[in-house]
Amino acid sequence: MPVGQIFEAAIKQRLSLALRPLVLLLALLGALNSASAAPSFETVAPTAVLVDHDTHAILFDKNADERYPPASLAKLMTVELLFRELKEGRISLDDEFPVSERAWREGGAQSGGSTMFLPVNSSVSVRDLIRGIVIQSGNDATIVVAEALGGTEEKFAEQMTERAKALGMTDSTFRNSHGLPDPEQRVTMRDLAVLASHLIREYPEFYKYFGEEEFTYNEITQRNRNPLLDMGADGLKTGYTSEAGYGLVASVERDSRRLIVAVGHLSSASARTEEARKLVEWGFRSFENRTLHQADDQVGEMEVLGGAAATVPVVVRSGVVVTVPRGAEDLHTILHRDEPLQAPVAEGDRVGWLQVVSAGDVIREDPVHAAAAVEPASFVSRTWGLATSYLWSTWDDTWAFVFPPKEVASTGSP
Known part of the structure; x- marks a missing residue:
């Protein structure tokens, strides 16, 4: 030149x-x-978060990092470990796990909590256990999984916490597989939203079970407890104890967009449904995704x-x-x-x-x-x-x- x-x-x-x-x-x-004002929203939920699954944008956050008892929302961590074993080929859907006396006693019908009605000393397929957890919220089903994968409930809970940290759930600690009260068992709505997005992204072949409307086992049919199924939700889970209040983690897909909502510590099932539904509708109405490149x-x-x-x-x-x-x-x-x-x-x-x-x-x-x-x-x-x-x-x-x-x-x- x-x-x-x-x-x-x-x-x-x-x-x-x-x-x-x-x-x-x-x-x-x-x-x-030229900045436009961000949309505003009010909710009576003590803790809530709304996330766009594809962009990871936080659309709404109210005390999302406060630590609360998870109740049955802890079962989402249980199925993550189960899905991981399936995906990595160490178990199959047709494998059968034994139902111990502890699973029957602490999680069965006589326990007074959510149950899959598993007979003691029987065996149950992994496929049915997944449905028993995500549709029926069976405490007995989670104990069966914990004992099969971790040896004991306590050891499995340690694995749950370790896995949660690896997924970026830095403020969550698990002490059992089912979510029944324990003073050291705590989660945040933000962490649960992270977990929900991970389940959807990494395990689509197993995530589909969350959207089934009912499941029959041992001649007993139970309906899916997710109150947002009628508005397009295809997962994930509800939870309740007197200590935790009413909680929900749900995902709704509409017109190629997917939102994840997590609410907790509400005073009633109806309030849980109403607040989650309003939050999701507001998210779809107030925000849009744009492709820049x-x-x-x-x-x-x-x-x-x-x-x-x-x-x-x-x-x-x-x-x-x-x-x-x-x-x-x-x-x-x-x-x-x-x-x-x-x-x-x-x-x-x-x-x-x-x-x-x-x-x-x-x-x-x-x-x-x-x-x-x-x-x-x-x-x-x-x-x-x-x-x-x-x-x-x-x-x-x-x-x-x-x-x-x-x-x-x-x-x-x-």
Whole structure:
């Protein structure tokens, strides 16, 4: 490349670099000025959270990190360990587990709690145990699972807590498989929402059992206790004890959107149903998902020092979808580099990250990768580049710029 062209390119590159902080500032100020008020919601539920399953956006949060007794919501952790054993091939749906005297005595009909009515010293298939837990909420069924997978109820509870921590449920502790009162057994609604999303995402072949309306075992038919099935819910679980009050974790899918609601410590079953239903309807009505970029979309370019090419195109590997208030117009994306790029750059290298900004807040971050390889420049070009870098060394080297989303497509409009 002629020296004149190299010099001209260097000047343009550095001027662009110097102006980018100003562009960023103006864009963020514009976002703040045009910010639309976030939708508001009130609930009598002492603790509640509403989450978009696909984007992980928290749409509503009321005391979601308060620790409460889980009641039968603890059974969601029990089935997670059971589903994991199935998925990893250590057990099968046709395997049969024995019903111990303890399971029959502490979880059977004479216990006065929710039960699957398992006969003592019988055996029951894993398939039926799943239904007995997620549809009938059988305490006896959970004890059977605990003893089969953990050896004892106590050992299995330790595994439940350990697994919960691994899933990011940092504020939950389990002491039994069924959720009956224990002073050390506590969960949060946020943790239960995390667990629900995990169950839906990781175990679709077993999650389907949550949506069955009834199950008959030992000639006794029991209905699914999920009160939101009639509005499109396909899972998950209710819970109640006098200590815990009435709780619910449920998931509703509508028009390609899925919301997860968790409410707890309510005073009645009707209040639990009403508050959860209102919260879900508000979530679908007040928010929408927008696709800003498809997988492998180019989202910008980054300067490469000492490269045969002055810049390299960068892409996001997965789609960028965000949940925002309906009608929001203040979305911006900001591209950052991890560090100054020095040739050579290999195709696929992570080179920075993309932020999505709404109303002045960062609502999502995604890594970006080089879409092409950049080889080192020739000796002459490298020498000139070093010289110009020295001359311009006092200029601000902030590498961030703003541009409107390439594609904004609304989905899931109820």
